[in-house]
Every structure is written in C-alpha cells, then in structure tokens.
Amino acid sequence: MGRAMFEPVYQKMFPFWTEITEADRDFICEHSLALTYPKGTNIHNANECAGVILLRKGCLRVYILSEEGKEITLYRLHDGDLCMLSASCVLQSVTFDVHVDAEENSECYVLSSYAFAAVSERNPNIKIFALETTVSRFSDVMWVMQQILFMSMDRRLAIFLCDEVARTGSDVVPLTHEQIAKYMGSAREVVSRMLKYFATEGIVELSRKGVRITDKRRLKELAL
Secondary structure (H helix, E strand, O other): OHHHHHHHHHHHHOOOHHHOOHHHHHHHHHOEEEEEEOOOOEEEEOOEOOOEEEEEEOOEEEEEEOOOOOEEEEEEEOOOOEEOHHHHHHOOOOOOOOEEEEOOOEEEEEEOHHHHHHHHHHOHHHHHHHHHHHHHOHHHHHHHHHHHHHOOHHHHHHHHHHHHHHHHOOOEEOOOHHHHHHHHOOOHHHHHHHHHHHHHOOOEEEEOOEEEEOOHHHHHHHHO
C-alpha cells in the first residue's frame, strides 16, 4: 500500500527516483506518511525535525523566530510545493532554525529525516537535489530581507497586499492586522497605522472580514 500510494507522486517530484535502487525506493516509501495538519499546527521547529514535506493541498508558512518572539515569514508553500528546510536537521549547510506552521488544513506526504539522510548517504544525486531545492528558496528569503532592510513601510505593505490579491484572485485580503504584521516581520501597531492611512487615501477599506482593495492602480504605484 505504501509504495502504491507514494511512488506516483515521488516519480514526478524527485528527479533522482529512477536512478536509485528498488530497495531504496521501497525504503523511502516505507518511511513516508500521509498526514493532515489542522490549521494552526506547528509542524516543524528547532526541537522537532519533521522531515521532507510535500504539500498536496493547503498552505504552509515557513518563518524564523527571534529570541524576543518576533516572527519573520520567509515564504509560504502551496499545493505541489516541496519543503526541504523542514529536514534541516540533516542538511549540514543549513545552520539556522526555521519553523513551519499550517496556515490552512493541509494534506501532506512526509518523508522522515532519518530515511532521507540514510538514502542520501548512498546516493550523491539526492544530496545535490536537496541543496538545489534549498538554494532555490533563498531568492524568496533574500527578497524578504531586502524589503525589511531597505524598503519603506508603505511600499512593503503595498507589495504584500498586491501579492495577496494576485495569489488569490480576490480583492479582499481576509487577514487580521496581526497576521499581516506577522507575515511582514513588523509590529501590529505599525501595520494598523499604515492601513488606516491607506484607508484615508481611498486605497483600501477595513472591516472585520479583512482588507478590501478599492484602488488597485494606486496600490500598484506604491508597490513600485
């Protein structure tokens, strides 16, 4: 049952699949689980190495956490995405701790870190794939750092709202001020002040349902 469930997906996801032995394919499938994480679940943190996560359906948030408890969202994962940093305990080149939360009820395939590490030792191509996958995400991480370090708050917020509208196809961003601040690595009070300013300028409308974009043209101009 295990291999029949996981192999069709792994064939598409892992370019090394046809290059490893039948025994290693069996081993990977035997150490994989189909799991559903309820919204709000912490899947991976500094004390618990989840393993390699393939997100089948839902949304996961990858973030770092300061000693003071401040969160900075690095990126989010959506249907079909692979999370390699959740196996950071077996990636020697990754020396910082990340956290992964389920933003929605999320269905995942999870390959244990132990099995991934064991098979990687026998197959250099798996190590290469893991590093390439990890590095590919660092463009997202650097974009976040660039925004925090070099961009004004109004531009950062405009970029965030534009990205959310483009991602969902809706004019309403159904997030609280606290959630937006968490994603942006800012304080709720700062986000609230800037949203109120956007509202007075007629760019957005604020309600309990979230933030509704009323002037996309001006929002995009702020984001440039």
